[in-house]
Amino acid sequence: MLFSWLEGPGARRLLLSLLLLAAWEAGSGQVHYSVPEEAKHGTFVGRIAQDLGLELAELVPRLFRVASKGRADLLEVNLQNGILFVNARIDREELCGRSAECSLHLEVIVDRPLQVFHVEVEVKDINDNPPVFRGREQRIFIPESRLLDSHFRIEGAADADIGANALLTYTLSANDYFSLDVQASDELSKSLSLKLRKSLDREETPELHLLLTATDGGKPEREGSVQLLITVLDVNDNAPLCDQAVYRVHLLETTANGTLVTIVNASDADEGLNGEIIYSFGSDVSLNIQEKFKIDSSSGEITLNDRLDYEETKSYEIPIKAVDKGSPPMSNHCKVLVKVLDVNDNAPELGITSLSLPIREDAPLGTVIALVTVSDRDSDANGQVTCTLTPHVPFKLVSTFKNYYSLVLDSALDRESVSAYALVVTARDGGSPPLSASASVSVEVADVNDNAPAFAQPEYTVFVKENNAPGCHIFTVSARDADAQENALVSYSLVERRLGERAVSSYVSVHAESGKVYALQPLDHEELELLQFQVSARDAGFPPLGSNVTLQVFVLDENDNAPALLPPRAGGVGGAMSELVPRSVGAGHVVAKVRAVDADSGYNAWLSYELQPAAGGARSPFRVGLYTGEVSTTRALDEADAPRQRLLVLVKDHGEPALTATATVLLSLVESGQALKASSRVSAGVAGAEAALVDVNVYLIVAICAVSSLLVLTLLLYTALRCSAVPTEGACGRGKPTLVCSSAVGSWSYSQQRRQRVCSGEGPPKTDLMAFSPSQPPNLNMAERNEHPEANPDLSSNVSPTFKL
Structure with a gap:
């Protein structure tokens, strides 16, 4: 859209130059435009989106917006084409007053990512204000006695524009008496006066009516005029004269009230009342000057009357009028220019x-x-x-x-x-x-989910008594996540593994929120010594992070298996052990040995042997070893001893409560010759059988040695490879470990026929050697002790360290 003032070719060239200048400044880091004041609504200012390097399609998604310190509604941007246009009337004089530079500073902000651009729109002055005089007419009183070339000051016009638009030229209507005298000061202001060219005669011409016209330098030109009413006076023909036409004063803005600014001094060649002078501010003085300064009418002293502020007004031009007391009075004018000096009195x-x-x-x-x-x-x-x-x-x-x-x-x-x-x-x-x-x-x-849940330790050891109730709580896992809110919300789950035909989840379960681990079925130490599995902790972040912890659940033995008698090596009758005993044996001779095993472990499998008293209270010549089970004589046998002796041996373990078994030993007392024959027959039978198997045994021994050597070599090679590689998968296996305990009375051992270890997670299968103290209480709450090991010092002392074989 074009304005009416752009119709001429010179104006178009000026606009083209301004647009080229704006384009050059846009490439230098800050976009610069210019627009004339009073431009109509919709006037094109610039292609702001293109000049800032923004695509039109991204203006709305990136929340393109324009902010301004001043009037934000003066300019607007069309988000469809990215053009900056005039949205409301722009009055340069209202925005910037008489300032030489006038610009609108805009901030263009876009999001995703956040970018800020600075745009400066210079408001160009147009000649929209004509010169204006203060009043419609000015009255001037001139004595008829004034000499030729005398000057009579008149007030000039003011133009709200700047530059050439405010450069005024004055013309005076044609007359015979006066010419116009214009003097320019270094402050770009002009002093106007009428110069007398022809002597006045009040009787001939008592009054003169002149027209003073002011024309500015704009295109097109504007002008204003004022009527000069000149009254010719008589007598008092000397006006006061100031010793300086312009007084220049510099004051700090912190100058105190009452400070003397300057003293205006004027003299009058007349005498008496015609020579007495009264000082006052000029009639055109502004209200602001009247508030800031005051003048003594008799002395001409000008003092400060109010606080100065450099940021508000940087200088003051004070017109001074000196009037004598003649009749009619005569006057003259001078000027006081006060320049305010800045002081650092404003904080940023x-x-x-x-x-x-x-x-x-x-x-x-x-x-x-x-x-x-x-x-x-x-x-x-x-x-x-x-x-x-x-x-x-x-x-x-x-x-x-x-x-x-x-x-x-x-x-x-x-x-x-x-x-x-x-x-x-x-x-x-x-x-x-x-x-x-x-x-x-x-x-x-x-917060960002950059921390996985962490357990206090990578592995936990848990002890659980066998025959536990289904669904009992055996342990609680807990992981901490350093993140916040949902990123720190941890849930637990069991890491599923197949253990042969069964899954780990058939043995245990984990509560997702509390981390409590429950045993789903009763555990049997004789079938399952160690259950090893992993629990996973995972947060609720996106993407979720997690970590695993390994639990080793050792199933502790309870005394739930009674001792089992082994069949006798020699012959027996109906399950009872039968032996021939020569009557000639002395005291301490071993005549038989009762053998038994217990499927339990530790003290629960530690067996002791006792001989039951004979019927009728008769004292038997035999005794049984407390821990060996060997039946021996307590004295030499004699003829009074019955030929057939029936002994009942009670086998008892050390569990709480103890479980027992009874073995029957039948002893036949014979003479020495009979015992020798029976022994020979038995030996001969055994020798014949052994001779028949000698040939077979030789081949078996050779085969076993070869297989054993190959097995040992394979185990050595496997062990070397496992030591050099990181184990990746758990294993389950069966074994027949022999549990060995020692005491003050000797040592004992037992062999379990069926023993299974179940585990999941990392690491190869292990064979454990464990020994337990009999001082462990029978009703121990293992879940409590597993969760609070520090509160149960007897648990660690009752269970010996586990040795990995």
């Missing part, structure tokens, strides 16, 4: 906007967290602001434009180490002494 101002919080702990370096703007109303060094950040790690401030900073991430974050940061942004100016301002920023770090 801080603004923090566009906070992108909380920030994820895995955010990349350089992520923009907030935008910081600083400003200082002072000027020069007093207004130069530097911005610092404390503490520096892990953030930093990056200067993006004059007085604009971005708070960005400078190093990696770890919420588990620091979950929030309290930052302080400090702005300090260059004054002496410097002034500063601070603002606090709280940066919260958002």
Whole structure:
């Protein structure tokens, strides 16, 4: 859309130059446009999306928006074509007054990722204000006695525009008496006066009516006019004269009230009342000057009446009028120029906007967290602001434009180490002494699921008594996750493994929330010594993380198996042991041996032998070894001893309660010759059988030796390979370990016919050698002791270390 003032070819060339200048500045890091004031709604300003390198399709998804410190509604962006256009009337004089530079500073912000662009739109002045005089007419009183070339000051016009549009030229209507005298000062203001070219005669011409016209330098030109009403007076023909046309004064903005600014001095060549002068401010003085300064009418002293503020007004032009007391009075004018000097009396101002919080702990370096703007109303060094950040790690401030900073991430974050940061942004100016301002920023770090649940130890050893109740609690696993909220919500599960035809889940289960481990069925030590499996802990993050822990559940033995008698090596009758005993044997001769085993372990399998008393209370000549089971004589046999002796041997284990078995030993007392024959017959039978098997045994021994050698070589090679490699899978197997215990009375051993170890998880199968103390109480709550081993010192002392074979 074009304006009416752009119809001429010169205006089009000017607009083209402005657009080229805006395009050049856009490539230098800051987009610069220009627009004339009073432009109509919809006037094209620039293709802002294209100049900023943004695609039109991403303006709406990235929340393209424009912010301005001043009037945000003056300019608008069409999100469909990316064009910046005029949205409301722009009045340069209203925005910037008489300032030579006038710009609108825009911040263009887009998200995903956050980017900030700075756009400056310069508002060009147009000649939309004509020169304006203060009143419709000015009255001037001139004595008829004034000499030729006398000057009479008149008030000029004011133009709200700037530059050439405010450069005024004055013309005076044609007359015979006066010419217009224009003098330009170095402050770009003009002093106007009428110069007398022809002597006045009140009787001939008592009044003159002149027209003063002011024309500005704009295109097209604008003009204003005022009527000059000149009254010719008589007598008092000398006006006061100031010793200086312009008084120049410099004052600090902190100057106290009542300070003398300057003294205006004027003289009058007349005498008496015609030479007495009264000083006052000019009739065109502004209300602001009247509030800031006051003048003594008799002495001409000008003093400060109110506080100065450099940031509000940098200079004052005070018109002074000197009037004598003649009749009619005569006057003259001078000017006092007061320049206000800046003092560092304004602290910097801080603004923090566009906070992108909380920030994820895995955010990349350089992520923009907030935008910081600083400003200082002072000027020069007093207004130069530097911005610092404390503490520096892990953030930093990056200067993006004059007085604009971005708070960005400078190093990696770890919420588990620091979950929030309290930052302080400090702005300090260059004054002496410097002034500063601070603002606090709280940066919260958002959690990311970067920590897996961790157990206190990689492996737990659990002891459970056999014959437990189904569903009993045997242990509780617990894992800790350093993350927060759902990333730290841990659930537990059993790592399933196939154990032959059965799965681990048929033995145990794990509660998903509490981590409690339950035995699903009664355990049997005689079938299952060790149950090894893994429990997995997994958090609720995305993606979820997890870890495993190994549980070794040792099934402790209870006395649930009675001793079992082994068949006699010699002949027997009906399961009883039968032996021939020569009557000639002496005391201490072993005549038989009772053999028994117990399927239990430890003290539960430690057997002792007792001889039951004979019927009728008769004392038997035999005794049985308490721990050996050997039946021996207590004295020499005689004829009075019955020829057939029936002994009952009680076999008892050391469990609580103890379990027993009874063995019957039949002894036949014979003479020495009979016993020898019987022994020979038995020996002959045995010798014949052995001779028949000699040939077979030789071959068997050779085969067994060969197979054993091959087996030993294979085991050595397998052991070497397992030592050099990391085990990857658990195993289950069967074994027949021999449990050996020692005591003050000797040693004992037993062989279990069926023993199974079940495990899952990592590591090869193990063979354990274990010994248990009989002092362990029978009703021990193993689940409590497993979870609180420190509260049960007797458990560790009652169970000997496990030796891996």
